[in-house]
Amino acid sequence: MELNEGQRKAAEFAGGHALVLAGAGTGKTSTIVARVAHLVQSGADARRLLLLTFTRRAAREMKYRLKSQIGAAADAIAAGTFHNFCLSYLRRWPDLFQCPELTIIDRDDQLQLMKLARATTIGTDAAFPKPADLVNYSSYARNTNRGIKTYLVEFTDLDPDTVAQVQAVLNNYTDRKRECRYLDYDDILHFFARRLHGDAVVRQKLQSRYDHLLVDEMQDTNPLQWLILDGLRDPAKLFCVGDDAQSIYAFRGADFQNVHSFAERVPDSTTLKLNENYRSTQEILDLSNWLLNQSPLKYDKELRSARGPGIKPVLLEVDDDLEEADWVATDLMDRHNGNTPWRDHMILTRTAYASRSVEAALIENDIPYRFVGGTTLLASAHVKDLLSMLRVIDNVTDQLAWMRFLMLWPRIGEKTAAKAIDGILQLTNIADAVKLLRKRLADKQEMIAAIESVIETWQKPREAIETASKVLGKILEKRYDDWDRRLKDFALLQRLASKHESVRSFIETYTLDPITESEAQRQDADDLVTLITVHSAKGTEAPVCYLIGVAPGNYPHARSIGDDAQEEEERRVLYVAMTRAKDELIMTGTMRSHGAFVPHQNRRWTSSGSSQPYFLSNLPDHLVTTDTQMLSDDFDDEIISFRDR
DNA sequence: AAGAACTCTGTTTTT
DNA sequence: CAGAGTTCTT
Ligand SMILES: Nc1ncnc2c1ncn2[C@@H]1O[C@H](COP(=O)(O)OP(=O)(O)OP(=O)(O)O)[C@@H](O)[C@H]1O
Numbered sequence: 135m136e137l138n139e140g141q142r143k144a145a146e147f148a149g150g151h152a153l154v155l156a157g158a159g160t161g162k163t164s165t166i167v168a169r170v171a172h173l174v175q176s177g178a179d180a181r182r183l184l185l186l187t188f189t190r191r192a193a194r195e196m197k198y199r200l201k202s203q204i205g206a207a208a209d210a211i212a213a214g215t216f217h218n219f220c221l222s223y224l225r226r227w228p229d230l231f232q233c234p235e236l237t238i239i240d241r242d243d244q245l246q247l248m249k250l251a252r253a254t255t256i257g258t259d260a261a262f263p264k265p266a267d268l269v270n271y272s273s274y275a276r277n278t279n280r281g282i283k284t285y286l287v288e289f290t291d292l293d294p295d296t297v298a299q300v301q302a303v304l305n306n307y308t309d310r311k312r313e314c315r316y317l318d319y320d321d322i323l324h325f326f327a328r329r330l331h332g333d334a335v336v337r338q339k340l341q342s343r344y345d346h347l348l349v350d351e352m353q354d355t356n357p358l359q360w361l362i363l364d365g366l367r368d369p370a371k372l373f374c375v376g377d378d379a380q381s382i383y384a385f386r387g388a389d390f391q392n393v394h395s396f397a398e399r400v401p402d403s404t405t406l407k408l409n410e411n412y413r414s415t416q417e418i419l420d421l422s423n424w425l426l427n428q429s430p431l432k433y434d435k436e437l438r439s440a441r442g443p444g445i446k447p448v449l450l451e452v453d454d455d456l457e458e459a460d461w462v463a464t465d466l467m468d469r470h471n472g473n474t475p476w477r478d479h480m481i482l483t484r485t486a487y488a489s490r491s492v493e494a495a496l497i498e499n500d501i502p503y504r505f506v507g508g509t510t511l512l513a514s515a516h517v518k519d520l521l522s523m524l525r526v527i528d529n530v531t532d533q534l535a536w537m538r539f540l541m542l543w544p545r546i547g548e549k550t551a552a553k554a555i556d557g558i559l560q561l562t563n564i565a566d567a568v569k570l571l572r573k574r575l576a577d578k579q580e581m582i583a584a585i586e587s588v589i590e591t592w593q594k595p596r597e598a599i600e601t602a603s604k605v606l607g608k609i610l611e612k613r614y615d616d617w618d619r620r621l622k623d624f625a626l627l628q629r630l631a632s633k634h635e636s637v638r639s640f641i642e643t644y645t646l647d648p649i650t651e652s653e654a655q656r657q658d659a660d661d662l663v664t665l666i667t668v669h670s671a672k673g674t675e676a677p678v679c680y681l682i683g684v685a686p687g688n689y690p691h692a693r694s695i696g697d698d699a700q701e702e703e704e705r706r707v708l709y710v711a712m713t714r715a716k717d718e719l720i721m722t723g724t725m726r727s728h729g730a731f732v733p734h735q736n737r738r739w740t741s742s743g744s745s746q747p748y749f750l751s752n753l754p755d756h757l758v759t760t761d762t763q764m765l766s767d768d769f770d771d772e773i774i775s776f777r778d779r
Numbered sequence: 780a781a782g783a784a785c786t787c788t789g790t791t792t793t794t
Numbered sequence: 795c796a797g798a799g800t801t802c803t804t
Contacts, residue, residue: 188793189793190794215794216794218794319794320794323794382792383792385791386794484792486791486792488791544782547780547781547782549781550781647794668792670792688791693792694791707791
């Protein structure tokens with residue numbers, strides 16, 4: 135691929151800090167890759183480059199591209215997410231970071247732990263914020279680098295008493311994490327940033343390790359992440375790329391001030407622009423441009439296709455999600471029969487939930503696919519059951535895992551488990567815990583033998599899982615009526631684990647980068663249709679993109695309605711979705727929003743008589759093809775005589 | 780105190 | 795409509 139003038143300038147930029155601000159498909163990612171290649175080829179030490187991406191998937195993709203450009207030197211480059219990067223240092227220097235914590239907990243665990251914290255602090259009070267709200271407060275406050283009190287007072291309408299109580303619950307949550315030696319996602323960044331800014335020794339050590347910090351998807355970084363970049367730079371130079379029109383993670387604290395205010399925050403910096411879109415045909419960009427121009431905000435973006443004209447986007451009205459699923463599956467098969475590989479197709483969905491009919495249709499028609507962004511393997515109940523046994527061996531103070539593990543066994547319930555755990559939390563190793571259990575739960579020899587057998591195979595992750603699934607098989611089989619299906623996941627886990635050196639690294643990898651069952655199953659397959667949430671699809675592309683659920687209630691999503699900033703973010707979500715398509719964009723959905731879930735408090739349009747907001751409600755005809763004939767006729771319709779056809 | 784049987788609630792996006 | 799919470803039975 136030949137870089138254009140702007141791209142080449144950016145890739146070879148030799149000044150200080152730089153921000154590349156450019157629209158979708160203009161080659162921002164290609165430019166970062168080209169810059170890394172350029173730096174290495176002009177003699178930079180690959181180990182002193184740091185490439186920060188939004189997902190591990192993006193990091194893998196970039197490394198792959200780099201490898202083809204600069205070969206083995208690519209292996210030396212650190213590329214990963216902020217979370218990967220920070221965690222690697224917390225682990226490398228636990229003393230410097232004052233961070234002895236062991237287990238990374240996912241959102242489910244956070245909710246579970248918060249539930250305990252809420253119960254001990256305030257008991258049962260239905261009017262008090264729910265565990266999910268509390269987790270969100272805590273997370274949002276930290277990601278936007280605000281004190282929790284400030285956040286609660288300024289950004290929620292809780293009364294002062296409740297604010298004080300929420301603080302008390304959150305303190306209890308923090309204490310519990312320390313006691314169990316847990317790190318939640320936010321802790322990883324927070325611990326790192328705190329020492330980076332609070333300890334000059336740590337700061338100097340880190341600053342001296344890098345010459346270049348390259349950041350992709352800058353528009354979706356949050357203030358906490360900015361703090362990390364700001365602490366790491368100088369002498370290292372920042373090279374950040376982003377597009378404010380693609381900022382879709384405000385819900386997790388992303389702030390596109392990180393791109394808008396870049397020039398003020400980094401006084402000696404240069405802002406570069408890229409203008410030409412190399413991904414899509416002009417028709418796809420016309421529609422995308424129109425969508426942005428409808429906004430009250432001025433994004434000042436007008437994408438121009440370097441490829442020129444092509445096929446007009448299609449907007450297809452369907453009766454319901456079943457018809458939609460059916461149509462997509464049929465169209466996919468037609469195209470596949472016409473010799474287009476599966477991998478050329480991507481199905482984008484606003485929510486994982488809204489794609490279940492499509493997923494069912496893919497399965498039914500034996501269309502190979504991977505689902506990126508759905509329910510993940512490690513989140514399913516039986517997998518958590520199995521992992522709970524591994525987790526307690528790895529971290530004897532892992533209260534949530536103990537609770538889950540102990541309660542698997544007959545005649546052990548909440549009370550019995552809690553009592554045993556009280557004793558265990560004082561211990562420091564699994565051997566002592568086994569001793570304690572042997573004494574306290576003398577009639578549970580089978581359970582104790584189970585733990586011991588897994589300890590024996592501990593050094594080999596694959597075997598540890600094999601053993602665990604054997605010793606738990608009998609009790610799990612009784613627990614789940616679809617056991618046969620679930621058992622297959624254990625074989626899958628073994629396969630995944632065999633690529634890891636330790637059980638901890640195995641669990642941690644998939645906690646930080648969760649994958650769905652379909653992804654795990656087809657990890658090595660390369661000809662697959664991709665079913666993906668729009669959020670996960672940011673940064674990716676495909677020749678043919680199906681955008682399903684294009685309907686009121688989805689764009690903007692019903693839950694966002696009533697909050698202008700959130701509604702506007704929904705427009706960007708749709709924009710991101712449209713701009714993934716290279717050659718063809720096919721949108722399907724129902725205009726009648728029957729069956730769409732609409733939370734009651736958001737239904738302002740029903741009472742006021744105005745209609746539900748919808749981004750495509752006044753779409754000019756010429757931008758899309760709306761071909762109702764593309765649908766097979768409906769069984770319920772009147773039969774039209776062939777003489778009239 | 781455990782487990783079964785019941786009722787109720789809440790249904791975005793992710794590292 | 796499923797998963798969590800609550801009440802009832804053993
Ligand atoms: N100079 C070029 N010549 C030909 N193709 C190019 C050029 N630059 C980029 N492309 C192609 O354009 C597509 C989009 O590039 P890339 O993914 O780097 O864009 P991006 O700006 O990161 O997009 P997004 O913001 O949507 O993530 C890719 O398929 C890439 O190969």
